[in-house]
Amino acid sequence: MTSAISLDEQAVMPTAPRPARRSIAQLLPSRSPKLVVGLSIAGVIILWAIIGPLIVGNPNAISTSMFQTPGTAGHLLGTTQTGQDVWSQIAYGTRGSLIIGFSVGIISTVLSAIFGILGAYIGGALDETFALFTNIVLVIPGLPLVIVIGNYIPVNQRGLFLIAIVLALTGWAGSARVLRAVTLSVRNRDYVAASRVSGEKTWRILVVEILPNLIPVMASQFVFAMIFAILGEAGLSFLGLGASNSFTLGTILFQAYNDLALTQGAWWWFVPPGLVIALFGCALSLINFSIDEIINPKLRNSTRAVRKKWGLSPAQIRQLDEEQIK
Amino acid sequence: MPPGPGFVKESRTVQFYLKKLVFYVVALWAAVTLNFLIPRLMPGNPVDVLIAKMGATGQPVTRQTREALAIALGQGNSTNWFVQYGEYINNLVHGNLGVSIVDFPASVTTVISQALPWTICLIGLSTLISFLLGIGLGVLAGWKRGSWLDNLIPVTTMFQAVPYFWLALILVLLLTRLTHFFPFAGGYNVYGGLVPGFTPQFIGSAVYYGFLPALTIVLSSVGGWMLGMRNMMVSTLSEDYILTAEAKGLKPSRVRLTYAARNAVLPSLSGFAISLGFVVAGSIVTEEVFSYPGIGQLLWTAVSNDDYALMQGIFLVISVSVLVANLVVDLLYALIDPRTRARS
Numbered sequence: 001m002t003s004a005i006s007l008d009e010q011a012v013m014p015t016a017p018r019p020a021r022r023s024i025a026q027l028l029p030s031r032s033p034k035l036v037v038g039l040s041i042a043g044v045i046i047l048w049a050i051i052g053p054l055i056v057g058n059p060n061a062i063s064t065s066m067f068q069t070p071g072t073a074g075h076l077l078g079t080t081q082t083g084q085d086v087w088s089q090i091a092y093g094t095r096g097s098l099i100i101g102f103s104v105g106i107i108s109t110v111l112s113a114i115f116g117i118l119g120a121y122i123g124g125a126l127d128e129t130f131a132l133f134t135n136i137v138l139v140i141p142g143l144p145l146v147i148v149i150g151n152y153i154p155v156n157q158r159g160l161f162l163i164a165i166v167l168a169l170t171g172w173a174g175s176a177r178v179l180r181a182v183t184l185s186v187r188n189r190d191y192v193a194a195s196r197v198s199g200e201k202t203w204r205i206l207v208v209e210i211l212p213n214l215i216p217v218m219a220s221q222f223v224f225a226m227i228f229a230i231l232g233e234a235g236l237s238f239l240g241l242g243a244s245n246s247f248t249l250g251t252i253l254f255q256a257y258n259d260l261a262l263t264q265g266a267w268w269w270f271v272p273p274g275l276v277i278a279l280f281g282c283a284l285s286l287i288n289f290s291i292d293e294i295i296n297p298k299l300r301n302s303t304r305a306v307r308k309k310w311g312l313s314p315a316q317i318r319q320l321d322e323e324q325i326k
Numbered sequence: 327m328p329p330g331p332g333f334v335k336e337s338r339t340v341q342f343y344l345k346k347l348v349f350y351v352v353a354l355w356a357a358v359t360l361n362f363l364i365p366r367l368m369p370g371n372p373v374d375v376l377i378a379k380m381g382a383t384g385q386p387v388t389r390q391t392r393e394a395l396a397i398a399l400g401q402g403n404s405t406n407w408f409v410q411y412g413e414y415i416n417n418l419v420h421g422n423l424g425v426s427i428v429d430f431p432a433s434v435t436t437v438i439s440q441a442l443p444w445t446i447c448l449i450g451l452s453t454l455i456s457f458l459l460g461i462g463l464g465v466l467a468g469w470k471r472g473s474w475l476d477n478l479i480p481v482t483t484m485f486q487a488v489p490y491f492w493l494a495l496i497l498v499l500l501l502t503r504l505t506h507f508f509p510f511a512g513g514y515n516v517y518g519g520l521v522p523g524f525t526p527q528f529i530g531s532a533v534y535y536g537f538l539p540a541l542t543i544v545l546s547s548v549g550g551w552m553l554g555m556r557n558m559m560v561s562t563l564s565e566d567y568i569l570t571a572e573a574k575g576l577k578p579s580r581v582r583l584t585y586a587a588r589n590a591v592l593p594s595l596s597g598f599a600i601s602l603g604f605v606v607a608g609s610i611v612t613e614e615v616f617s618y619p620g621i622g623q624l625l626w627t628a629v630s631n632d633d634y635a636l637m638q639g640i641f642l643v644i645s646v647s648v649l650v651a652n653l654v655v656d657l658l659y660a661l662i663d664p665r666t667r668a669r670s
Contacts, residue, residue: 139648140648141606142603147625238614240629257495267499270495277488285480
């Protein structure tokens with residue numbers, strides 16, 4: 001019952017806290033075309049990864065119609081060397097790659113939060129140790145390490161999630177360093193000191209006072225980790241060290257390359273998987289751009305597109321440009 | 327007598343460099359130890375893997391084979407990890423990384439030393455080109471916000487979201503298969519009777535063969551530098567000291583470079599480690615596509631032939647090279663930003 005009441009209260013209240021709502025609306029860059037385009041492309045690809053495998057045929061089904069060009073005999077994107085349908089493979093591959101992307105995003109965000117935020121907030125020897133550890137992980141090259149680890153894991157144990165864990169373990173350090181820097185600057189602000197003086201508990205200061213300020217940065221790091229993971233997995237799979245018995249966009253590219261799609265000119269086999277990765281990565285980058293513009297308003301205020309919205313005439317905009325640009 | 331300000335400044339500088347050096351020694355130790363631990367912590371035993379492979383191909387497998395393999399892979403007779411670690415470090419100090427299976431009986435050190443110059447030239451040069459190009463374009467894009475160059479940035483970041491090796495595949499398809507502008511494999515013209523050396527013919531051939539791999543790396547990595555630099559330029563340009571510099575009537579080019587760009591480039595340098603990781607990862611796979619005779623190609627050969635000694639040697643060499651590159655960038659950072667020296 002209590003939850004229902006609190007919900008009702010929120011429903012009744014909107015007339016009073018209008019400024020609060022407006023500030024949330026300001027925080028969300030709803031009119032940013034970058035965000036809209038990014039979210040739409042990412043949304044379509046995520047939706048396809050969920051629904052696609054349910055409606056396409058078996059990606060492993062081989063047939064005698066090999067190296068069919070796109071559009072022939074029910075094969076929307078042609079067939080592979082063994083007559084498998086590329087379109088079905090891509091549906092499954094997109095799902096595999098996205099599972100890896102999301103898992104790595106979550107794991108490495110948690111890891112970077114522990115090493116970045118916690119260390120920086122508590123400070124002292126713990127912070128020094130965490131920072132040193134983070135920097136060491138950062139300078140040790142990730143993919144070669146993943147390749148070495150991947151090669152020691154027997155093929156039958158090399159599942160999607162294991163690959164995700166290995167990628168996350170080598171990829172969290174960059175975000176941890178960014179989060180540490182932001183946390184250090186937030187924890188020294190006056191309002192944090194005020195809540196400390198007023199006797200708030202440590203965890204409460206961390207969760208209620210500091211964490212909300214870090215959410216945009218964490219979101220952007222999450223998106224970054226996803227791009228890193230999908231690209232890393234593709235590279236790993238391309239070297240033949242990817243997840244066994246599951247489709248990812250990387251394993252499709254690996255098969256295409258090894259079955260001489262390049263020499264056969266079977267572009268429909270290796271161009272689309274890369275395009276999906278590129279599109280998804282691009283969409284995530286666009287989302288990251290708009291998050292950056294929330295974090296750093298300087299990036300958002302001075303573009304030509306924004307100036308147009310001020311209702312100035314083209315001549316005035318040109319003049320403004322010339323004043324700003326020498 | 328208290329030391330003068332010059333002395334304090336100097337000791338701080340020394341302290342800064344000392345601190346950096348200590349960090350890189352610790353990082354080196356971590357990489358070396360990791361390299362030692364991975365084979366011992368992983369479920370798969372390389373000896374078992376090789377024995378299984380030999381059995382599958384019908385080669386005779388005896389107890390002696392197993393022991394010989396264990397010794398060849400550096401597992402030795404001792405089961406004590408501390409003794410093994412001591413042996414491992416001792417071997418490393420003497421440059422002994424074991425024997426390669428792929429190029430038996432060549433030592434891992436020899437095999438790697440043949441491939442390393444190719445990779446260092448390729449990655450080193452293309453990273454340098456990409457860094458300078460990206461920073462330069464970023465300065466211009468940030469200076470002229472909203473210009474066509476600035477609007478180009480989303481396009482360049484799209485290249486960044488593309489897997490390196492896929493871009494390489496596309497370039498191979500377009501420029502070597504459909505049109506025959508470039509050779510599709512190798513590091514130089516092997517059939518032309520060229521001998522590696524500092525002859526103009528050889529260098530010309532190496533540049534011609536290395537052009538596409540380098541183009542792949544530059545295209546994929548330039549966007550990141552450009553975006554980072556552009557954003558920092560925009561932030562820096564709104565600082566008060568830029569306004570002061572303008573008010574003083576300084577030349578725009580001076581404001582742009584000495585006042586804005588020098589400050590804006592710092593985060594790009596401190597983020598160099600992250601970016602370099604990406605470049606190295608991408609280049610390893612790119613080399614495979616172009617059959618470039620470098621470390622990446624070698625790593626792939628080692629992986630596909632279960633050559634564990636070679637693989638670990640390569641990991642070590644890549645780690646050390648990356649550490650050295652980061653050290654150089656850190657020292658450069660201190661050179662550009664005197665505050666780091668003063669503060670430490």
